[in-house]
Amino acid sequence: EAAVTQSPRNKVAVTGGKVTLSCNQTNNHNNMYWYRQDTGHGLRLIHYSYGAGSTEKGDIPDGYKASRPSQENFSLILELATPSQTSVYFCASGGDGERLFFGHGTKLSVL
Amino acid sequence: AQSVTQPDARVTVSEGASLQLRCKYSYSATPYLFWYVQYPRQGLQLLLKYYSGDPVVQGVNSFEAEFSKSNSSFHLQKASVHWSDSAVYFCALNNNAGAKLTFGGGTRLTVRP
Numbered sequence: 001e002a003a004v005t006q007s008p009r010n011k012v013a014v015t016g017g018k019v020t021l022s023c024n025q026t027n028n029h030n031n032m033y034w035y036r037q038d039t040g041h042g043l044r045l046i047h048y049s050y051g052a053g054s055t056e057k058g059d060i061p062d063g064y065k066a067s068r069p070s071q072e073n074f075s076l077i078l079e080l081a082t083p084s085q086t087s088v089y090f091c092a093s094g095g096d097g098e099r100l101f102f103g104h105g106t107k108l109s110v111l
Numbered sequence: 112a113q114s115v116t117q118p119d120a121r122v123t124v125s126e127g128a129s130l131q132l133r134c135k136y137s138y139s140a141t142p143y144l145f146w147y148v149q150y151p152r153q154g155l156q157l158l159l160k161y162y163s164g165d166p167v168v169q170g171v172n173s174f175e176a177e178f179s180k181s182n183s184s185f186h187l188q189k190a191s192v193h194w195s196d197s198a199v200y201f202c203a204l205n206n207n208a209g210a211k212l213t214f215g216g217g218t219r220l221t222v223r224p
Contacts, residue, residue, distance in 0.1 A: 042117075096205075097162070102154030
């Protein structure tokens with residue numbers, strides 16, 4: 001079974017601070033994703049990547065950056081965190097058109 | 112543009128009853144379609160997927176879904192639900208040309224014992 005590991009599991013940040021969420025996958029998948037999950041909105045795609053060195057904007061990229069330094073790692077960066085970014089963030093990996101494997105999520109609270 | 116709509120945010124059924132969770136999609140061609148389930152405090156897990164061919168696909172735990180191109184739908188069904196099926200269910204679409212996967216808003220299923 002593919003493994004996707006997110007860190008941290010929980011994070012409390014202050015408004016205006018920088019937050020980095022990390023994701024690691026061990027199954028050599030080309031594609032990696034960052035979603036946020038909010039009540040009433042389901043999962044919304046923030047950024048995704050086709051491979052090392054690539055990042056693509058998803059449906060709600062504003063206020064977020066992404067970094068894919070290697071096949072295994074994909075980070076989500078909030079340069080200036082705001083309370084509206086309080087959410088649960090999920091990382092996932094997979095191939096084109098294939099099922100995704102999800103991490104357990106990161107609960108972020110921005111105060 | 113691609114989109115997925117799950118018109119029912121919450122569904123409650125009694126244990127042993129049949130179930131249908133609705134999913135409608137918008138896409139110009141035939142997409143790849145998925146149903147995922149999310150149990151409390153966990154990530155999403157794949158239930159089943161449709162790529163082509165037989166419009167009725169079987170998944171894990173006796174779930175099945177039927178693809179309808181004419182109705183742009185991919186409804187999830189189960190003949191007899193168990194209390195352990197209580198979870199949030201997501202329908203998702205991939206445009207089969209690349210990596211982007213779009214999810215619906217989810218349906219929270221509650222099964223009464």
